[in-house]
Amino acid sequence: MKLQTRKRxxxxxxxxxxxxxxxxxxxxxxxIMFTYSFYLKKFPTFEPAFQFGNYAQLVTDxxxxxxxxxxxKISIMVGLFSVLLGYPxxxxxxxxxxxxxxxxxxxxxxxxPLWVSYLLRAYTWKTILGSEGILNSFxxxxxxxxxxxxxxxxxxxxxxxxLTYIYVPFIVMPAYASLEKIPRSLIEASKDLGVRPLRxxxxxxxxxxxxxxxxxxxxxFCLTFGDFIAPALVGGPNGFMIANVLTSQFGAALNWPLGAxxxxxxxxxVLTIISLSDTLQRSGKLELE
Amino acid sequence: xxxxxxxxxxxxxxxxxxxxxxxxSLEIEEGEYVTLLGPSGCxxxxxxxxxxxxxxxxxxxxxLAGEDVTELPPYRRQVNMVFQDYALFPHMxxxxxxxxxxxxxxxxxxxxxxxxxxxxxxxxxxxxxxxxPNELSGGERQRVALSRAIIRQPKVLLLDEPLSALDANLRExxxxxxxxxxxxxxxxxxxxxxxxxxxxxxxxRVVVMEQGRVAQIGTPSxxxxxxxxxxxxxxxxxxxxxxxxxxxxxxxxxxxxxGAEHMTAVRNGHAYSDGDPVCMTIRPExxxxxxxxxxxxxxxxxxxxTVREVLFQGSIARASIDLASGDTFIVDLFLPNTSAQSxxxxxxxxxxxxxxxxxxxxxxxxxxx
Numbered sequence: 001m002k003l004q005t006r007k008r009x010x011x012x013x014x015x016x017x018x019x020x021x022x023x024x025x026x027x028x029x030x031x032i033m034f035t036y037s038f039y040l041k042k043f044p045t046f047e048p049a050f051q052f053g054n055y056a057q058l059v060t061d062x063x064x065x066x067x068x069x070x071x072x073k074i075s076i077m078v079g080l081f082s083v084l085l086g087y088p089x090x091x092x093x094x095x096x097x098x099x100x101x102x103x104x105x106x107x108x109x110x111x112x113p114l115w116v117s118y119l120l121r122a123y124t125w126k127t128i129l130g131s132e133g134i135l136n137s138f139x140x141x142x143x144x145x146x147x148x149x150x151x152x153x154x155x156x157x158x159x160x161x162x163l164t165y166i167y168v169p170f171i172v173m174p175a176y177a178s179l180e181k182i183p184r185s186l187i188e189a190s191k192d193l194g195v196r197p198l199r200x201x202x203x204x205x206x207x208x209x210x211x212x213x214x215x216x217x218x219x220x221f222c223l224t225f226g227d228f229i230a231p232a233l234v235g236g237p238n239g240f241m242i243a244n245v246l247t248s249q250f251g252a253a254l255n256w257p258l259g260a261x262x263x264x265x266x267x268x269x270v271l272t273i274i275s276l277s278d279t280l281q282r283s284g285k286l287e288l289e
Numbered sequence: 290x291x292x293x294x295x296x297x298x299x300x301x302x303x304x305x306x307x308x309x310x311x312x313x314s315l316e317i318e319e320g321e322y323v324t325l326l327g328p329s330g331c332x333x334x335x336x337x338x339x340x341x342x343x344x345x346x347x348x349x350x351x352x353l354a355g356e357d358v359t360e361l362p363p364y365r366r367q368v369n370m371v372f373q374d375y376a377l378f379p380h381m382x383x384x385x386x387x388x389x390x391x392x393x394x395x396x397x398x399x400x401x402x403x404x405x406x407x408x409x410x411x412x413x414x415x416x417x418x419x420x421x422p423n424e425l426s427g428g429e430r431q432r433v434a435l436s437r438a439i440i441r442q443p444k445v446l447l448l449d450e451p452l453s454a455l456d457a458n459l460r461e462x463x464x465x466x467x468x469x470x471x472x473x474x475x476x477x478x479x480x481x482x483x484x485x486x487x488x489x490x491x492x493x494r495v496v497v498m499e500q501g502r503v504a505q506i507g508t509p510s511x512x513x514x515x516x517x518x519x520x521x522x523x524x525x526x527x528x529x530x531x532x533x534x535x536x537x538x539x540x541x542x543x544x545x546x547x548g549a550e551h552m553t554a555v556r557n558g559h560a561y562s563d564g565d566p567v568c569m570t571i572r573p574e575x576x577x578x579x580x581x582x583x584x585x586x587x588x589x590x591x592x593x594x595t596v597r598e599v600l601f602q603g604s605i606a607r608a609s610i611d612l613a614s615g616d617t618f619i620v621d622l623f624l625p626n627t628s629a630q631s632x633x634x635x636x637x638x639x640x641x642x643x644x645x646x647x648x649x650x651x652x653x654x655x656x657x658x
Contacts, residue, residue, distance in 0.1 A: 098304070185376035188343055191363040192370045193390030194441070203393065207380050 030267075036260035046257050054261035064245065064262070071242040072269075074159055075224040079217040081164040086171030087213060091205075093172075094179040110172045118166065122233050125162040129153040129234065154236025162230050167223060171216035178212025179205070211281040218277040222270050242266055293319040293354055293444055293477050294340065300348035301335050309335040310346070311501035317445075322471050322478040326488040327498035328524070333481045336498075337447050340479065341370050354444050369438040370447040374454065375430045377422035377437075384409065384418040387437045408436040411470070428459045435467075439474060448480040452487060464490050485525045489513065497521050513572075515557060515650050522570040522650075529576070529618050531569045532654055535561040542646060545569065548614030552590040554649035566654035573621040575648040578608060578634060579641045590649065592642040594618060596634045606633055610642055618642055 040049040058064045089110065097103040113121060128134045129152035136148040152158060182205060190200040228243035235241070242262065249259030294317040301310040310332040317323050325333035338344045340351060342363030350359045358366050377386050385392075388405040396404075409415045412432035422430055431451065438446055451467065452460045468491050471478050482488055488495045489509040497504040497512065497520075505517045516522035519530050533547035538561055545552045545567055554569060561567060579591075594610040597617070610618045620642060622633065634640055 183374060185372045185374055186378060189372055189376035192341060194364050195393045196364055199393055204378060
């Protein structure tokens with residue numbers, strides 16, 4: 001057999017499992033979902049068709065686009081707050097901790113919660129924010145409040161708090177990696193050229209670590225966008241997000257075509273965000289080489 | 290010209306207990322090109338980083354143009370550094386890199402553009418002003434780093450192994466370039482290197498460091514011709530090191546007992562008493578091989594030996610001679626014409642090594658050995 005033929009067969013052999021996997025478990029399901037999104041609802045199921053009614057309903061019916069907006073708003077807030085908490089922490093780890101052991105310990109402390117079930121971590125906030133919860137008990141005990149309040153739980157605030165708590169590690173990891181990659185000599189060079197530490201941070205450290213921030217924020221945003229557990233646990237009636245609507249379309253509401261259209265729209269939004277963030281990260285990575 | 294840098298008994302111990310710099314005092318004159326030379330870990334880079342302000346000494350003081358800057362942060366010191374890895378900002382173009390300090394300092398845009406152009410002109414990189422650092426070659430990056438460091442006319446330019454990341458050819462060119470730049474700018478240059486040739490070629494004065502301390506300070510030819518210790522003698526160039534005892538001092542000359550022979554050396558400022566153990570260093574090119582001992586100069590020291598091997602090195606041939614004393618002595622034989630090669634001594638032949646007294650450098654033997 002010719003060497004080139006053999007090489008070609010070897011390449012196919014290596015490539016085929018992941019290609020098959022992606023085909024069977026990703027592309028075909030997407031295709032089915034895409035097809036369904038043009039179908040017509042017909043009680044009790046649906047019938048094949050090619051029409052844009054489902055998409056039109058999403059745009060015209062307030063209950064759908066409002067949920068989309070709310071989901072986007074909460075996702076952006078979770079992304080922002082996660083960065084505001086996670087980035088300074090990563091910065092502190094990389095630049096201010098002198099001992100390698102302490103740094104490793106603190107890093108682990110942030111990562112360890114990921115080993116605990118996501119469900120459990122979301123549920124924990126119920127016991128913290130609830131009217132019988134730890135926060136209320138403390139406020140009543142310290143005399144700040146006369147009676148427990150229910151303003152902490154079952155609203156968008158509690159959702160943002162819970163999801164931010166969950167996604168902070170996802171910011172810390174990429175931010176840490178990108179901060180660690182910045183050569184110390186760059187920061188020294190900036191100071192050497194007469195630039196004070198704060199300006200050095202704005203002009204050198206922050207721009208060079210932006211790929212890490214973008215990566216972390218994208219993860220937090222996208223995972224929040226598709227989340228349906230936090231809304232169900234701590235969201236209350238006003239905390240419904242797009243994933244909750246989706247599950248109900250495929251469940252109780254029994255409207256698969258509408259659900260399919262909704263998931264295609266969600267997919268497009270998330271893909272747009274990912275590709276934008278990817279472009280940003282690529283341009284940043286090129287620079288540090 | 291006054292002194293621009295005064296280091297007074299600097300000491301730096303890192304957490305963990307390593308003393309990188311131990312009691313270093315040094316004065317550098319304005320406009321001088323001074324090189325800190327030593328192997329890695331000798332503390333030379335730490336000295337440079339203390340002058341820049343990146344490390345603060347545990348002890349001692351640093352004065353810059355008369356002002357005590359020991360406690361000043363790096364951004365308040367009028368020194369600039371060329372980093373070993375150049376430390377160019379990857380997210381800025383060449384001209385943005387060079388103008389960075391001025392831009393943050395709030396200098397008007399037109400003036401920045403003007404100064405950046407001048408600084409880039411100086412290193413002949415005007416045509417690459419809009420490139421990013423990752424689009425430049427190693428040599429070009431180095432020149433950007435240089436022009437960025439000199440744009441504000443610092444009192445002192447610090448260079449941390451500036452040529453180590455360049456390939457051999459480029460490095461040789463840049464040695465000369467840096468030397469010319471130094472002459473053109475009239476700034477004080479302080480360079481750190483582990484490369485002795487670099488130190489000899491480029492500097493006015495060389496500070497040889499050993500384990501955090503200054504081993505010797507002198508002009509390149511001082512250090513080469515009159516090393517003050519075996520450490521310096523072996524770090525700079527190749528030396529034959531012979532040990533003996535002083536037998537007699539008479540005026541400028543001393544007589545040294547070496548093995549079964551007597552050798553004459555020039556005192557060169559050293560004071561010896563009779564019986565002192567003494568080290569002699571002799572450069573291989575300052576000795577010669579004689580077929581006929583009678584042809585030597587009147588005063589030459591003559592050492593008998595046999596040829597062990599002769600290695601051809603192009604412009605010279607390096608002969609290893611086994612001396613009667615048991616030491617090995619290296620002699621460089623010049624090959625001024627092609628026929629000289631056939632006259633080279635053969636393995637095993639008996640020869641006499643001749644060294645003029647003024648080519649025998651001496652210093653007190655260390656540790657009484």
